[in-house]
Amino acid sequence: SAVISQKPSRDICQRGTSLTIQCQVDSQVTMMFWYRQQPGQSLTLIATANQGSEATYESGFVIDKFPISRPNLTFSTLTVSNMSPEDSSIYLCSVEGFRSNEQFFGPGTRLTVL
Amino acid sequence: QKEVEQDPGPLSVPEGAIVSLNCTYSNSAFQYFMWYRQYSRKGPELLMYTYSSGNKEDGRFTAQVDKSSKYISLFIRDSQPSDSATYLCAMSAGGFKTIFGAGTRLFVKA
Numbered sequence: 001s002a003v004i005s006q007k008p009s010r011d012i013c014q015r016g017t018s019l020t021i022q023c024q025v026d027s028q029v030t031m032m033f034w035y036r037q038q039p040g041q042s043l044t045l046i047a048t049a050n051q052g053s054e055a056t057y058e059s060g061f062v063i064d065k066f067p068i069s070r071p072n073l074t075f076s077t078l079t080v081s082n083m084s085p086e087d088s089s090i091y092l093c094s095v096e097g098f099r100s101n102e103q104f105f106g107p108g109t110r111l112t113v114l
Numbered sequence: 115q116k117e118v119e120q121d122p123g124p125l126s127v128p129e130g131a132i133v134s135l136n137c138t139y140s141n142s143a144f145q146y147f148m149w150y151r152q153y154s155r156k157g158p159e160l161l162m163y164t165y166s167s168g169n170k171e172d173g174r175f176t177a178q179v180d181k182s183s184k185y186i187s188l189f190i191r192d193s194q195p196s197d198s199a200t201y202l203c204a205m206s207a208g209g210f211k212t213i214f215g216a217g218t219r220l221f222v223k224a
Contacts, residue, residue: 101146101206105157
């Protein structure tokens with residue numbers, strides 16, 4: 001399985017600011033995914049990021065709010081823009097595995113917006 | 115109705131007990147079924163992966179899929195305190211879109 005790291009592991013931010021979360025993988029992967037995990041709720045896919053193309057966003061998520069970069073096959077960033085307390089959540093990146101629909105997750109970034 | 119339903123628990127059992135975790139789903143197109151384990155303040159870790167119906171065993175863990183009933187289960191034998199975590203079911207019809215359950219919190223008491 002891939003080894004995935006995320007930075008920062010946690011942060012406390014002020015309303016109206018932006019935070020960029022980094023995701024680094026120890027091997028080259030085509031597909032990377034960004035999820036949000038709110039307390040007591042299931043993981044919700046924000047977007048899928050392929051290297052060399054625009055990210056594909058799920059319903060309810062827009063590029064202006066969650067811009068994503070995917071500059072190469074081992075790295076991606078997710079920015080949470082103009083934050084409000086409702087954005088307080090855990091943000092997870094994941095990568096595709098070898099089997100269909102298999103995913104490996106990073107440790108997550110715990111974000112609190114005051 | 116949610117596509118995937120999972121009882122959030124918490125489920126508390128004594129060490130050594132057999133644990134049964136379950137999910138129901140509504141989409142008959144789901145073909146891939148996974149169970150993830152998530153420790154506190156960690157990312158989900160893939161535990162079991164099953165394609166289509168049937169059983170799969172890995173050590174103390176057994177995953178069952180009953181597509182006719184749209185019901186999947188994870189059994190943990192001889193449960194240990196280290197099994198205390200949140201268990202997420204996940205399923206997909208393919209194409210990288212995976213639907214996750216909300217997770218069941220499990221506590222195994224020593």
